[in-house]
Amino acid sequence: MPDPTPKPSAAPARSRSPFNNWISAAGGVLAVGALFSFALLVWIDFTSGDKNPYLGIFTYLVAPGFLISGLVAVFAGAWLQRRYAIKYAGESPDRWQLKFDDPRQRRMIILATIGAVAFLLLSVFGSYQTYHYSESVQFCGEVCHRAMNPEFVTYQRGAHARVDCVDCHIGAGAEWFIKAKINGTHQLIAYTLNNYSRPIATPIKNLRPAQDICEKCHWPEKFHGNIDVSFEHVLSDRGNTPYAVRMLMRVNTTRAGSPAGGIHWHVNRNEKVEYFASDEKRQDIPWMRVTNKRDGTSRVYRTAAYKGEPPAGEIRTMDCMDCHNRPAHVFPTANEAVEKSLAAGTLSLQLPNIKREAVKALLQKEITTAADAPQKIADYLRAKYIGAPELPATITEVQRIYTVTVFPERKADWRVYPNNIGHKDWPGCFRCHDDKHKTSLGETVRSSDCRSCHTILAQGKAAEIELLNAKGMDFQHPGGDLDPDLTCSDCHNGGIQK
Ligand code: HEC
Numbered sequence: 001m002p003d004p005t006p007k008p009s010a011a012p013a014r015s016r017s018p019f020n021n022w023i024s025a026a027g028g029v030l031a032v033g034a035l036f037s038f039a040l041l042v043w044i045d046f047t048s049g050d051k052n053p054y055l056g057i058f059t060y061l062v063a064p065g066f067l068i069s070g071l072v073a074v075f076a077g078a079w080l081q082r083r084y085a086i087k088y089a090g091e092s093p094d095r096w097q098l099k100f101d102d103p104r105q106r107r108m109i110i111l112a113t114i115g116a117v118a119f120l121l122l123s124v125f126g127s128y129q130t131y132h133y134s135e136s137v138q139f140c141g142e143v144c145h146r147a148m149n150p151e152f153v154t155y156q157r158g159a160h161a162r163v164d165c166v167d168c169h170i171g172a173g174a175e176w177f178i179k180a181k182i183n184g185t186h187q188l189i190a191y192t193l194n195n196y197s198r199p200i201a202t203p204i205k206n207l208r209p210a211q212d213i214c215e216k217c218h219w220p221e222k223f224h225g226n227i228d229v230s231f232e233h234v235l236s237d238r239g240n241t242p243y244a245v246r247m248l249m250r251v252n253t254t255r256a257g258s259p260a261g262g263i264h265w266h267v268n269r270n271e272k273v274e275y276f277a278s279d280e281k282r283q284d285i286p287w288m289r290v291t292n293k294r295d296g297t298s299r300v301y302r303t304a305a306y307k308g309e310p311p312a313g314e315i316r317t318m319d320c321m322d323c324h325n326r327p328a329h330v331f332p333t334a335n336e337a338v339e340k341s342l343a344a345g346t347l348s349l350q351l352p353n354i355k356r357e358a359v360k361a362l363l364q365k366e367i368t369t370a371a372d373a374p375q376k377i378a379d380y381l382r383a384k385y386i387g388a389p390e391l392p393a394t395i396t397e398v399q400r401i402y403t404v405t406v407f408p409e410r411k412a413d414w415r416v417y418p419n420n421i422g423h424k425d426w427p428g429c430f431r432c433h434d435d436k437h438k439t440s441l442g443e444t445v446r447s448s449d450c451r452s453c454h455t456i457l458a459q460g461k462a463a464e465i466e467l468l469n470a471k472g473m474d475f476q477h478p479g480g481d482l483d484p485d486l487t488c489s490d491c492h493n494g495g496i497q498k
């Protein structure tokens, strides 16, 4: 006779699959849910036109992570089940057995399955949305309002107002994503504790290299020829005389048989320009080196005062950002901001000296917070233009200019954020293109005379600007003869000329 007291459940328990247990079942639900989310995310990834660089992380990291955990649970459940079965084979009821014939268990199984699938879907989408949001212009520019407002305001005026912050500040790929998140966490803490630096220090040291960022959209092979740029000014005289310079910028000039020359020569394939800046802001450049990448020859230029060698690790290879350091956040000078309003007609040219007075109103030393500004600006202008019919509109406009130009709380404006693209209000190109940098043979940097970077086509007031001269003309400085010992930014600082 076999065992006289068989356990009622022993027989079915032995023959059933080891996968028939609660742990494996939960794992299975997890895996199926993850697979489903994965399929959905892949679909979004392929169909969304406006690609988010991090969609990939969720699609190809987070969802598969859940899938793998689910599969691990399926097998772990089976393994535990088998071990249990071996240990107590035929002797005790199975611990984790699923009993589909028990209506109570059946209901629980169905409820748990629905709950688990819903939870998974929501959590995958939730986390995706969270990250999507943390990468959005809205989050970067508006939620962190106090800290980022100046950049957000200036960004909206720029050529890149439709390029997301993260396209320049992070870019695609997991490595930079993680760096950015670590960095972002520091920033969030600093923001919460309110101890972030004001102004936010630049140049940003951990900015991603320009090759990865700018060249995604502007690849050097497609750089075109010269571009025609006009600079429209209003002189600070009584009559607010309009004054313009129109010039052809020699961005790219092709020379037969040799690599492309012109301003974008600095980023050409065959040569590289390196430099050492002795200050944090990279405004003081005493040393630079041009290396021919093909034959390895190089020439070093240095200022007479600089005798040493630059410290290792502090030599920087020039890229887009050394000239275009303000591609998205140009802080206009007070002069430019006022000139723009005069040109647009939102400030009246009829008020005598308004160019000068508006700039002065903006630059009052007494203004220390944004909240102070409207009253101080109004008082200043009222005292200058008693009874003028244009006064109320003028006050409103100058107050508006203030809010988008000077950011006292962040200590952010053009005075702390130089733009390196030109040479008038900041040293810019003249950091290197002056007659002070020489090789050991005494050669100076070529292309430092007024015609090597641009050709002035027209200049002057009113009708004079219509007279184009294709051969180019010498610059007639409205501020009087130029002293060769002074650079432009010795006098021009964005405010009233010294
Ligand atoms: C076209 C590329 C680009 C875009 C788009 C962009 N930035 Fe920048 N941003 C830069 C570069 C380049 C710098 C570095 C300037 C430097 O190092 O001198 C910078 C600097 C900054 C700084 C440091 C302070 C300063 O003014 O230099 C902040 C803050 C900042 N960006 C925030 C933002 C926010 C917020 C957005 C979106 C609203 C954004 N950026 C969009 C390229 C970009």
Ligand code: HEC
Residues within 6 Å of the ligand: 159, 160, 163, 167, 168, 210, 213, 214, 215, 216, 217, 218, 320, 321, 324, 327
């Ligand atoms: C996502 C694409 C994208 C990225 C990344 C990008 N740009 Fe641009 N950039 C544009 C577009 C689009 C325009 C053209 C805007 C227009 O025609 O008005 C533009 C315009 C410009 C201009 C002309 C500016 C002007 O005022 O007309 C410069 C200079 C420039 N970009 C430099 C850069 C630099 C430097 C970087 C890297 C920090 C960069 N861009 C990154 C898309 C991009």
Ligand code: HEC
Residues within 6 Å of the ligand: 210, 214, 215, 218, 219, 220, 227, 229, 249, 251, 263, 264, 266, 267, 318, 319, 320, 321, 322, 323, 324, 421
């Ligand atoms: C030596 C300084 C310098 C470097 C380096 C440099 N640029 Fe420029 N770039 C200029 C100047 C100057 C202009 C003319 C526009 C102006 O005066 O505002 C210009 C114009 C441009 C324009 C606008 C062209 C147009 O038709 O509107 C783009 C886009 C541009 N640069 C992208 C880049 C990119 C991308 C890099 C890096 C691969 C780069 N630049 C490197 C100085 C430089």
Ligand code: HEC
Residues within 6 Å of the ligand: 250, 260, 261, 262, 263, 265, 266, 273, 274, 275, 285, 288, 289, 290, 318, 322, 323, 420, 421, 422, 428, 429, 430, 431, 432, 433, 444, 445, 446, 447, 452, 453
């Ligand atoms: C870090 C130093 C540095 C800065 C900043 C710089 N340059 Fe240069 N540039 C050089 C050097 C070095 C050369 C090569 C000089 C030589 O070979 O004698 C050069 C050459 C040039 C050339 C001649 C290219 C050719 O056709 O051979 C032009 C044009 C030029 N630069 C324009 C500019 C403009 C415009 C700016 C500002 C937006 C600027 N550079 C900023 C270092 C610099």
Ligand code: HEC
Residues within 6 Å of the ligand: 229, 231, 232, 245, 421, 422, 423, 424, 429, 430, 433, 447, 448, 449, 450, 451, 452, 453, 454, 475
């Ligand atoms: C190394 C190249 C380079 C040299 C050399 C150079 N410039 Fe320029 N200049 C530029 C660039 C780049 C700009 C455009 C700045 C911008 O796009 O905002 C510019 C702009 C100007 C402007 C218009 C500025 C404004 O805001 O109205 C004038 C005027 C000017 N240059 C005069 C001169 C004179 C005079 C000399 C000779 C002493 C000279 N430049 C030498 C590169 C150069």
Ligand code: HEC
Residues within 6 Å of the ligand: 233, 234, 235, 236, 237, 243, 245, 335, 423, 424, 477, 478, 479, 480, 482, 483, 486, 487, 488, 489, 490, 491, 492, 497, 498
């Ligand atoms: C000695 C001081 C001084 C130097 C150096 C100087 N400027 Fe001026 N500049 C002035 C004064 C003063 C005015 C007249 C300002 C006015 O009426 O608004 C002026 C006016 C101008 C204007 C027209 C109005 C404006 O504010 O933009 C331009 C453009 C200009 N200068 C460009 C240059 C350039 C480019 C250089 C360098 C090559 C230079 N300046 C060097 C003092 C100087």
